[in-house]
Amino acid sequence: MKITAFAGSNSRSSINKKLVTYTASLFNQPNTTILDLNDYDIPLYGLDLELEKGIPNDVLRFSNVLKESDLLIISLAEHNGAYATVFKNLFDWLSRVDGTKGFHNKPIFLMASSPGGRGGASVLEIAKARLPFNDGEVIDTYSFPNFPSNFNDTDGITDAELKSILLDKIENVKSQLKF
Template sequence: MKILAIAASNSLQSINKKLLTHVATLLAPLDVELIDINQYEVPIYGIDKEIEKGIPSEILELSQKIKNSDFLIFSLAEHNGSYTAAFKNIFDWLSRVPDTKGFHNRKTLLLATSPGSRGASTVLEIARDRFPRNDASVIGALSVPSFNENFDLEKGIINPDIKQALNDLLHKIK
């Protein structure tokens, strides 16, 4: 099984990347590819840019990776109650790739975390509603609130309830 794991943040110190990296270790020995969206930095989407230059090759490459995967996991950072600008731009471009609305009908797990007590739950709610409209079959979602209190770089998730909820979701993948 090929799993594509995308941290929807362009921060080099992203806690969503840290969460996703931990999740990837829990899925061993499955084949998990971690995607750094910094490798997909493209012009801000606009129809005029698309008409003039077409879809950027980086987006076509990412779309092909999504198509070649069996499962997607996103860890969504929240900026002002929504996706990060970097991810939203990639999402907009992916939705323009021919023969897909973005996610190639892949089963998808949504994660989100933040330092605050809401754990990026607003962006998670938005994604749960939006992603199915863009060809994602969302099998579950999990918010990890208060990241610095509930996560340890060496141990992973240390809150037993959140840890169990994550394990239950990962069981659906395995």
């Protein structure tokens, strides 16, 4: 089983990257890749740019990683109640790659976190509704609230109830995909 995980953020100290990295480790799958959007040079999408220069190589490279995966774990940053610009831009480019609408009909475990009590619930709902139109099969979701109070770099999730919920969701994803 090949898992690819990434955060919809370009912050070097992204709480969503910490959450998605931690979550991916709980799957205990040796073939797991954690992507960092900062490692991809992806210009701001525009039709004129696409017509002039085509799809950027790093978009094609990212798309190929998704295509070769059996499960995507994505944790989205929430900016003003919606996607972070870096994720929306990637999403726009991925939707332009020939032969796909973006996510190659891959199952997605979709997550979000925030410093606040809603845990990125707004962006999570937007993405849960939108990704199926772009060949993404959202098989479960997880909202993680109050990140600074409930997570540390040594132990991961420190709140027992929130950790139990995540572990149950991981088991659900594994059973759906027959891990």
